[in-house]
Amino acid sequence: MSALTNAIEILRCFSSARPDLSFADVMALTGKPKSSTSRLLRSLRDCGLLEQDPHTRRYRPGLLTFELGRLHRAHDDLISMAERELREVCARTGHTGYIAVLDGFEQVVLRIVPGSNPLRVVNPPGQRTPALATSNGRAMLARLSDDDIRARVPTTYPKLPRNSPQNFKQLIARLDEIRRTGVSEAADESIEGVGSQGFALKSGETGEMIGIAVSYSVQATTAAERANVRRELAAMAAKLRRLTGDPLDQDTARIQTGTR
Amino acid sequence: MSALTNAIEILRCFSSARPDLSFADVMALTGKPKSSTSRLLRSLRDCGLLEQDPHTRRYRPGLLTFELGRLHRAHDDLISMAERELREVCARTGHTGYIAVLDGFEQVVLRIVPGSNPLRVVNPPGQRTPALATSNGRAMLARLSDDDIRARVPTTYPKLPRNSPQNFKQLIARLDEIRRTGVSEAADESIEGVGSQGFALKSGETGEMIGIAVSYSVQATTAAERANVRRELAAMAAKLRRLTGDPLDQDTARIQTGTR
DNA sequence: GACAAGGTTCCGAAATTTGGAACTACCTTG
DNA sequence: CAAGGTAGTTCCAAATTTCGGAACCTTGTC
Structure with a gap:
């Protein structure tokens, strides 16, 4: 050693x-x-x-x-572009935004955009969380092949919060749903009473992938408000995918045909 | 190796x-x-x-x-206490505040408090600068013994901006002035047109030392405004020294009698 | 297809690391 | 104040790594 x-x-x-x-x-x-x-x-x-x-x-x-x-990804175009868009969405909706990257089966928070709503920030930058238990974490996993995911998750499946997938089969089912609908949602997982919606963004140029999420209090938001967040995120995702040349379609095809 | x-x-x-x-x-x-x-x-x-x-x-x-x-000194009481006070001073004066630590003969910016005045922030956290060319850097050096300073400054004295001390003798003269008056000021040094005033704070408990400075545009401020900054800093220094048990007097005595 | 830049692999000699044990220093407690 | 504990440091020979030159690979370019 x-x-x-x-x-x-x-x-x-x-x-x-x-x-x-x-x-x-x-x-x-x-x-x-x-x-x-x-x-x-x-x-x-x-x-x-x-x-x-x-x-x-x-x-x-x-x-x-x-x-x-302080130098880490200081000049990362993908992240700063995403952060700019996320800021606008957070300003409009009042919720808190997160940008994270995948590392193994965990994610690390890179940027946070505090919202105007009084929801205490519990995940400061640098925070490490199981990606299986967050909306943007699962969105990132959903873009990998099942084999790749299997290699990342520890052999003994980790103990996760109630509403997170409790075993590998549940996880894959949940990821398939994300792949089908394009929407990743979480509620009452890592933190009680907190929900989030997120998506994964991949640069066509560098291939790097980040997860973007908007987080809110489940009690303090209505279904209509959450639908609004969904629309905002969908619009943001569409815009960012266009700007970054995200190869989403190829990835989906690759996963569905089982190609490595 | x-x-x-x-x-x-x-x-x-x-x-x-x-x-x-x-x-x-x-x-x-x-x-x-x-x-x-x-x-x-x-x-x-x-x-x-x-x-x-x-x-x-x-x-x-x-x-x-x-x-x-992100973990580095996340829970440092000295820094968070100083940051809290600095925030208030910056809010009142509109200028930009800095907290830095000494490392050899350089300083590294740890925290920055943006002011309301439109002065572009040129020293983000993590920035490394020769301590000889900043007000808070010199304030920190002034609390060391001349022998200690000599050991830190490279044998070939570095090339510094016009208004900074140009050789070791000038440096010592400038530090002596800081020791006498308790005031450390800089103008048109690292950055043209930018001035600052600063002081050094040392914890009586842990012995750690930080440099605190307020920075402004020389052109855009009047002498009266700069005198106001001096008063604000003096009050802040007095308060923080009391709160942290800064052994300023002992240090001064030690340096003046030449004790190691 | 030759060339260069950028980078990896190989190998024996040389240097570093290892970990147990002995040692020091400083509290705390009876 | 002696005894015991915690927190570490230093020592040493054996075991492991690292070192750097040279040969080798890969990729893009003319």
Whole structure:
């Protein structure tokens, strides 16, 4: 196992649930011996990937990660174009917008557009969630082949909220529905009382894919209002697909004929 | 040289001026042979620290750096406290506020509070600038001992804008002035026509130090307006120093008696 | 089809990493 | 104040990685 692999293993221990870790935490999470952990933490701290609180001696991501993080897709055309459109939709509807990317079977929030409605933002940028339990996450999965999806989902199907697909078969059924109707919807899944609608956008040029969603309180919205969101999203999707040359049709054909 | 050192060397090649790099760029910047560069880039990509554009094949910071970057000092009390105060000052004065940290002889912008005045934001978070050429950068340096400063400034004194200190002696004179008057000001340095005033804040508890500045257009502000900014900053500094237990007096005494 | 740019793979020598154990430092508790 | 615990550091020889030159592949171009 290379030094880099070990370093990454430590870095991956940090998350919004665990933004800082003690020496013992890292040892427990990685299962590595004390001496190795000690050396590696020191290296990571010295190079700026981690910082150490001089008082509590706990470790947290360092200045270098902050700098690099700011650079991540800073000039990404697909994302900035989508964000611009999403801003307008959010301004009109008052709801909160999300842009996320797929990573394995999880998604990571890249951008958030706060709405005017008072719904607390629970998924800040950088947040990692199972893609199976969100509208835009499933919309992205729906554009992959079933084989590809199978390879992403862990062998032991994860425990998900009540309204999310509870096993692989349910998941595929749900994705088929998205492929058929072109609409991906979620309600009361990751967060109780919160619903969302989303779609996936793929650049014809670079092939990169993002998931776009609008999120709202289920209690505080009427069926008519949700239908309005659906229309807004459909219009936005159509416009963005045209602008980015999204190969949606080819993808759908590829999946339906079972071509890899 | 460890694998981690090499990895960091590559990561440090990225900056806002160079947000993505080709294989050849990395080779040229690090001076490493092709085979080593190839292996290392692949590792960095596989572990998520870098991404590769499938079309142009250029590398850029990856999803993992984005996630970790969002975690960096997310729960830092000193910064969030300072940001809260800065927001109020910026709302009252209409100018743009900055919070930065010192790293060697450079500073990195952590937070920015846009003002209501139409002054384009040129230093987004993550931006790295010589601390010698900014008001809050010099304010931070002024709290270090002259020996410490000497160790940070490169042996060949860097080429700085016209109004910045042009050599080590000028720098020390300027820092002494900050130590005496408690005021750090800059005008027409990093950016033509832009002035700023700043101060350094140090937590008595953790010892961490940040630089806080308010920035404005020199042409568009009167001397009276700048005096108002000075008063606002002085009040803010006093309040924050009280709240954080800033050991300013001890630091000053330590520097003046030449104690390490 | 030759050429160049960009990149990968191979291999033995050289350097680094590994992890157990011994050691240090600093609290806390009886 | 001794004993015990936590948090780490340092040491060392064995095991594993990395290193870089050279040969090799791939893709686009003239």
